[in-house]
Amino acid sequence: MFQTIKRLYHQFGSPRYFYEMTGKMQPWLIAGTVLLVIPGLIWGLLFAPPDYLQGNSYRIMYIHVPSASLAMGGYVMMAVAGVIVLVWRMKMAEMVARCIAPIGASFAFLCLVTGAIWGKPTWGTWWVWDARLTSMLILLFLYIGVMALNMAIENPQTAARATAVLSIVGAVNIPIIKYSVEWWNTLHQPASITLTSSSMAPEMLIPLLMCIFGFYFLFAVLLIMATRCEVLAREQRSAWVRQLVGE
Amino acid sequence: MADPVNKPLTTTEAPSLWQGFTALLRRDLLIAFRQRSDLVNPLFFFIMVIALFPLGIGPEKNVLEKIAPGVIWIAALLSTLLSVDSLFRQDFEDGALELALLSPQPLFVLVLGKVVAHWLVSALPLILVSPILSIMLFMDADTVLATLYSLLLGTPVLSMISAIGAALTVGLRKGGVLIAIIALPLYVPVLIFGTGAVQAASMGMPYGGQLAILATFLILALALAPVAIAAGLRISTSG
Helix, strand or coil, rough: CCCHHHHHHHCCCCCCCCHHHHHHHHHHHHHHHHHHHHHHHHHHHCCCCCEEECHHHHHHHHHHHHHHHHHHHHHHHHHHHHHHHHHCCCCCCCHHHHHHHHHHHHHHHHHHHHHHHHHHHCCCCCCCCCCCHHHHEEEEEEEEHHHHHHHHHHHHHHHHHHHHHHHHHHHHHHHHHHHHHHCCCCCCCCCCCCCCCEEHHHHHHHHHHHHHHHHHHEEEHHHHHHHHHHHHHCCCCCCCHHCCCCC | CCCCCCCCCCCCCCHHHHHHHHHHHEEEEECCCCCCHHHHHHHHHHHHHHHHHHHHCCCCHHHHHHHHHHHHHHHHHHHHHHHCCCCCCHHHHHHHHHHHHCCCHHHHHHHHHHHHHHHHHHHHHHHHHCCCCCHHHHCCCHHHHHHHHHHHHHHHHHHHHHHHHHHCCCCCCCCCHHHHHHHHHHHHHHHHHHHHHCCCCCCCCCCCHHHHHHHHHHHHHHHHHHHHHHHHHHHHCCC
């Protein structure tokens, strides 16, 4: 088991292997995205029963919840990539970490926008300074800081290492920020799904789970596409890229 | 035979950790006292920002009383942010930073000395004038005391966090706004509990809990931030 992980780690550490393997994986991931997100959204938006309290407005959660989950998961993934950059100086981790930031920031933004649209009919305002909204906003700010630092430094390796330090500092701070903000103000409903139990009817839950997994596939597809471009840009002087573009 | 002149320096002869820390602390304080503007500018900035709020919002006592904790804390936070840009820049430009990197003491100890000096120079004066400004914003005696305590515990954390930003951006020509974008989201917990303590005091409630949490942040920052600052400096000087 450990040997397999170690071998995979070394293989995916090579930009060329990464480029070729992800090229083969990409169609399957796109198929997974399409097969999960489209039926999940159609089921959730059209056929799932309306909520007895919120009516139809709750349906936006089929986009809102997966976005929130990915915005947070993306930051953790970026910090893990940052640790790999600092400890093992792996070139591929630098590229992946750089490509996660804008995707994660987009999901954080999507989460805030869908939350605001849902908040208008439900709470009567577009925005409330509630704990979970505010911590998502701060997560977006953290992403923006990481992106700004990465863009400001010209040397890609220095940029990646500086960004890695910042994303690790941010990841250490995220729980502190989250609990501080929660202490500060709480209005958002607590999470309905935990790992062990769910307070949701299965007709609503199954499409939601389909959307969540589908959005994870979507995240993987976007990340792979962005990272493949990054690989080509960073490795443009190497022989295999020249051969690939037919120089 | 051992050569008495070119004998390699052993670790027992190198200055101790404490000596390294105090040497850098003393040096930075000395530099600050010789360039007095560095000493007073953050202070005047702090006073002026606070004076602008009544002008912008209106002089009513009940309004100012309500926003006073936030105003004082945000002004303190911004003046920390403004002064931190120069924390490593001068040393980076004249090469002193590279000497610190090469010195036998671990970098995080030296960095801690620099940050403590920065806090003594740019944050402590501002904490000392904060009671006057608090009274101008109609706080009562107990609230003024809470402001003082919360600033004493909270501003070192702010200095530590902004020093991480300064370390990561020291090699760049334009640091200022970038440090703000990096550091401001990380200030949130300190701001929440700092203003929380003052607000609790203004309502006559106990505020020991908030101060205890601020003290926890301070201990965490003292333990962890110097490592991040040192890593940032090594990266900034390598490229």
